[in-house]
Amino acid sequence: MKRFNIVTIVLCSLWLAGCISHPQTAEEFRKAVPAAFSAKVETFEVDRPFSQVANTFQKMGPNCLAKTIKMTSQTNTSYQVIVTTYKPTVLVSAKKAELHVQFHHDQGVVKVSKEPVGGYYLLVADASPVTQTKTRIDLYRPSMGHGVLIQAVKNWATGENVGCPDLTK
Amino acid sequence: MRDKRRTHGRSAIVALLFGSASLLTACSGIKTYDNSPSKNLYVRTATDSGAWLSRVRTAVDIHRVSAKCATEYEGTVQLNEPTIEIGLPPDRWSRLVFVFATSSFFANRSGTVTYETLLKPRPHYRYDVAVSYRGDMYHVAIREVPPNRSTGRELDRIPLSACGAPSVSK
Numbered sequence: 001m002k003r004f005n006i007v008t009i010v011l012c013s014l015w016l017a018g019c020i021s022h023p024q025t026a027e028e029f030r031k032a033v034p035a036a037f038s039a040k041v042e043t044f045e046v047d048r049p050f051s052q053v054a055n056t057f058q059k060m061g062p063n064c065l066a067k068t069i070k071m072t073s074q075t076n077t078s079y080q081v082i083v084t085t086y087k088p089t090v091l092v093s094a095k096k097a098e099l100h101v102q103f104h105h106d107q108g109v110v111k112v113s114k115e116p117v118g119g120y121y122l123l124v125a126d127a128s129p130v131t132q133t134k135t136r137i138d139l140y141r142p143s144m145g146h147g148v149l150i151q152a153v154k155n156w157a158t159g160e161n162v163g164c165p166d167l168t169k
Numbered sequence: 170m171r172d173k174r175r176t177h178g179r180s181a182i183v184a185l186l187f188g189s190a191s192l193l194t195a196c197s198g199i200k201t202y203d204n205s206p207s208k209n210l211y212v213r214t215a216t217d218s219g220a221w222l223s224r225v226r227t228a229v230d231i232h233r234v235s236a237k238c239a240t241e242y243e244g245t246v247q248l249n250e251p252t253i254e255i256g257l258p259p260d261r262w263s264r265l266v267f268v269f270a271t272s273s274f275f276a277n278r279s280g281t282v283t284y285e286t287l288l289k290p291r292p293h294y295r296y297d298v299a300v301s302y303r304g305d306m307y308h309v310a311i312r313e314v315p316p317n318r319s320t321g322r323e324l325d326r327i328p329l330s331a332c333g334a335p336s337v338s339k
Contacts, residue, residue: 067283069280070281072278073278074278075277148305151306163301163306164308165305166271166280168271168282
């Protein structure tokens, strides 16, 4: 009986690890998102030159997203503190600007699968020039939650209402 | 005799409450910034939590930055008025940490986000700071205005990690 329990636990652990393995690079994240249950790809064009979009990603990404956030939630029976560190990466070339957002839970959440260096991938935004005045955005993003972050990145692309997202929301 | 004892008891409770409050204030670590009389930082604040029974409090923590880039907390200014004037020492680096603390009564949740930058005010220059929190987005913009001018230039954010770099050590 004891041996049976151990085998069951090991098999379940392996199955869980296989099922919820996370992308380890931005490229793996892009490939995984279309088939993922809780993520989606959104593509749109903005009436803004590519260089301006790239500049906004370069300025706002580190200013707004390189942060450690502490959140507390409390009920009658529980008190939870979650500390999360976000890591933005902006890569710009002549034909593409990439914004990668990763996150790492410092406190309050148990890790269930291997975490990439810098944290799990949360969002990737790719900007590429269409014409001199238009830019295409491919947004690989969560389909549930993180609405404020998604809206902020869209605003950085359009150049309207440019601000930092309150990552506690 | 009984009245005297009751009065004595009340005084002891009041003294105990006063003592506890003083102790808690001291322990919280927050102190009011000792504002210099010559104001050079004009902070305009606009906040809207966007939801019923939730609120956002805004403040700025001011730290002195030494030549070796070590910081020393000098105090906090609560940005609880539409316009607040602050006096920062000119010709010296200060670290400004704008704090947005949100709380929701029903959700029993609270969170804090910060936006920090280094600033070295030039003598006789004015610094117009626009601080806003709306729709779960916040924004801080600092504009440097030379003497006898009405417009100036927007300053880029300088993180503490850039302290000591040749581009910011001027």
